[in-house]
Amino acid sequence: MDDEAAEIELLEQNLNKTKQISQRMISILTNFDSRLNKLEQSIRPLHSSTQLLTRRAGNIESTLQRIDEVASRQDGIAAEEALILRGPQPNQLRAYTDALERLNTSIAFKASDFDSRDTARLVETGAKKLTQLYTKLVAEGSSGVPPGGPDFQPSPIPSTLLNTLRPLVAFLRTLPLPATHPSHAAAPGIFATLKDAQRGYADMRGSWSRKCLETEGRRVVDRAETVDGVSGGLEFGLWVDNLLTVAETEYDLLSELAPLPGSSILPTTFAILITPLGTLFSSTLSSLSALIKRSLHRHTFLALSTFNTLSTLQSRWDDTMLRRAGRRENELKEGLHGLRGVCLRSFPEFLADIKLAAAPKAGGEISVGIADITVSTVKYLNAIPDVQDAVASALLTLGDGNWKMGEGMQVSKGPKLGEGDEQIILEHYLCNVLSTLTTISRSQKRPTFGAVFLLNNVSYLRTHLLLDEPPRASTLLARPAQDALHSAFRTAKAGYFDAAFTPLMQALGDEPNARGGVSKAVLKEKFTRFFDLLEEVVERHRVARVLPDDEEARETVGDEVVRLVVPSLDRFVQKHRDKEFSKNPQKYIKMTPEEVETQIRSLY
Structure with a gap:
């Protein structure tokens, strides 16, 4: 207990000392505060004067800086105006465009005091200068x-x-x-x-x-x-x-x-x-x-x-x-329209050219060679595959059979041909061309020469249209047209044999007398006529060459003529040689069958 009392007393003493110290500190601070108040009242007028001077100094500084900026900008605008008016140079294009960009920026953001209209005119001038360079x-x-x-x-x-x-x-x-x-x-x-x-x-x-x-x-x-x-x-x-x-x-x-x-x-x-x-x-x-x-x-x-x-x-x-x-103006379409009209005209005109060439010519010289129209037709038909689409399209536009220029009915009696029938109408037209061309033999008044002329021309057509390699027109000719051309060749060859050699064969025919035999006079006449006709044939063939451009076909025709004439002559000679129709038979039998064969082959 004594110890506790002693501690309490010690605490009270310390508390009293603390209060005394606090009172002294309060007294000191109060005195210091009063002095600060007096000091503030003393320096307040000086502080107010100093703030006003500082603000004025700042304003002056800002004004001077602004004046410098305006002056420098005026100098820059003057320099840019001179650059713009001078015009762009190809090697200084970037500097010129940068100047225009700055002027545009100054107008957009109104950052310049320079008159905006004058700046806009300067920008327009710069644009014109650039377009002049562009045009140049x-x-x-x-x-x-x-x-x-x-x-x-x-x-x-x-x-x-x-x-x-x-x-x-x-x-x-x-x-x-x-x-x-x-x-x-x-x-x-x-x-x-x-x-x-x-x-x-x-x-x-x-x-x-x-x-x-x-x-x-x-x-x-x-x-x-x-x-x-x-x-x-x-x-x-x-x-x-x-x-x-x-x-x-x-x-x-x-x-x-x-x-x-x-x-x-x-x-x-x-x-x-x-x-x-x-x-x-x-x-x-x-x-x-x-x-x-x-x-x-x-x-x-x-x-x-x-x-x-x-x-x-x-x-x-x-x-x-x-x-x-x-x-909207389509020059190509207009051009194609005009060309189509020309192409349509060409088909009937080509047929008309063939007919004109086939027409008999009064007083014309004899010719058995390949007619110009035959050569032209072969070239014409062989060239068609190169322009097949154009030909077929034009023929469809013209109409099936209308290339005859009103001379006959249409080739096809079926439905009207249209898109998709190009091959059919092309076959019809080519068939008409060939059938028209086969009439060219009528231009010859002399049958023998006409037969040679027809054979030569039909053979030329057949060879160059159907037999040549690579095939050209034959790919477009219909099977009936090809068969007709082959048939025309056979017919022309038969006509040639008939016109050129039938008189020879008739000369060897037996004409019995009243007693059933053949008189000596008749035999003499027959042999004389045969060899006279043979001489005429030889002379004619020197003028009228047969198949001059087709050696193989010419040899074939020669073989056929030999088989036609020589056996008949041989039988006739064998039959009448021993009848003593003349003391000098060689006078009438001028050549042996073998010699006749040789002479005939020489014609081909």
């Missing part, structure tokens, strides 16, 4: 001497110019336009400038493209007079194919280099560009058509081949020259 570069790439020679060589803009044009066009496409910047003062003027530049591009590239193709087009038309018709038509089709290639290339180039590539403007620009190409096509085709019409019988296959080739290009032409350009 395009003009350089669309001038000079066009590529020549028979091989097609496109002439696009050189890569050195493209390297400058591409970034230039990329910037021109960023310039403000009414559609994208309706409030920009320069937008309408810039749009008009770019539109004119794009039209100028189309005019220059269109004229250059025509210039590159024009010389070759004239060359193709000139060559059409010297090359065969099928080749001439193929060459013209290749030229048109090259024209379409140029148009397609120019469309891709226009899409890349047009300052206004919008879907509403690009087709119009492309239409301007390809108008010279369409005009060139029409004029070149007109020249070719005039050549064909001047001599249709000579240039029939030029018309057919051209029509056939151009027909295959119709869909490509429509896609390139119409759909992409939004045009």
Whole structure:
């Protein structure tokens, strides 16, 4: 207990000391606070004066900085104005476009105190300067001497110019336009400038493209007079194919280099560009058509081949020259329409040429060779497979049998032929050609020469249409037509034997007298007549050569003549040799059967 009392007393003493210390600290702090109040009241006026001076100094500094910025900006605008008015240089294009971008930015954000209208006019001036450079570069790439020679060589803009044009066009496409910047003062003027530049591009590239193709087009038309018709038509089709290639290339180039590539403007620009190409096509085709019409019988296959080739290009032409350009004028379709009319005319005219050649000619000299019309017909028929589609299409348009020009009924009495019947109508037409040609023998008034003439011409037809390798027209001739041609050859050969050798065989015929025998006088006359006729045959064959271009067929005919004449002569000689019809039989029997055979074979 004593210990606890002692501790309590010690705690009370400590507590009293703590209170005394606290009172002293409070007294000191109170005194310090009063002094601080007095100090604050003393320095407050000085602090207020110092804040005002600091604010004024800051304002002065800001003003001076602003003045410096305005002065430097005015100097920069003056320098940019001089740069813009001077115009862009190809090697400093980036600096020029950067200056225009800054001017556009100052207008958009109103960051400049420079008059916005003057700035807009300066931007428009810069845009015009850039389009002038654009036009100049395009003009350089669309001038000079066009590529020549028979091989097609496109002439696009050189890569050195493209390297400058591409970034230039990329910037021109960023310039403000009414559609994208309706409030920009320069937008309408810039749009008009770019539109004119794009039209100028189309005019220059269109004229250059025509210039590159024009010389070759004239060359193709000139060559059409010297090359065969099928080749001439193929060459013209290749030229048109090259024209379409140029148009397609120019469309891709226009899409890349047009300052206004919008879907509403690009087709119009492309239409301007390809108008010279369409005009060139029409004029070149007109020249070719005039050549064909001047001599249709000579240039029939030029018309057919051209029509056939151009027909295959119709869909490509429509896609390139119409759909992409939004045009309605279809020069190729109009050209095909005109060519179709020429082709339709060629079929009845060819049959008329055959009939005219087969008509008898008063006072004409005797000819047993291959007629010009026969050679022409073979060439005609053998060339048809090269233009088969065009021929069949035109014949369907003309109508089955209408190539007869009203001279008879249609070949087919069945339903009217249409699409899918191309092979049938082609067979009908070829059959009519062959049947018309087989009448050419009527032009000969002398039967013997007419028989040789017919045999030679029918054999020529048969050999070159049915027997030659590789087969050409035979693939198109129907089986009845082929059989008819073989039959015509056999008939012509029989007619030749009849006209040339029947009199010989008749001379050897027995004419018994009243006692049933043959008188000496008759025998003498028969032998004399036989050898006189044989001499006439020999003389005639020296003039009228039989199958001169077909050695194998000629030998076959010779064998058949020998088998026809020599055995009959041999039997007749054997039968009457011992009858002593003459003291000098050799006077009448001028040659032995073996010698006659040799002489006959010499004819072939």
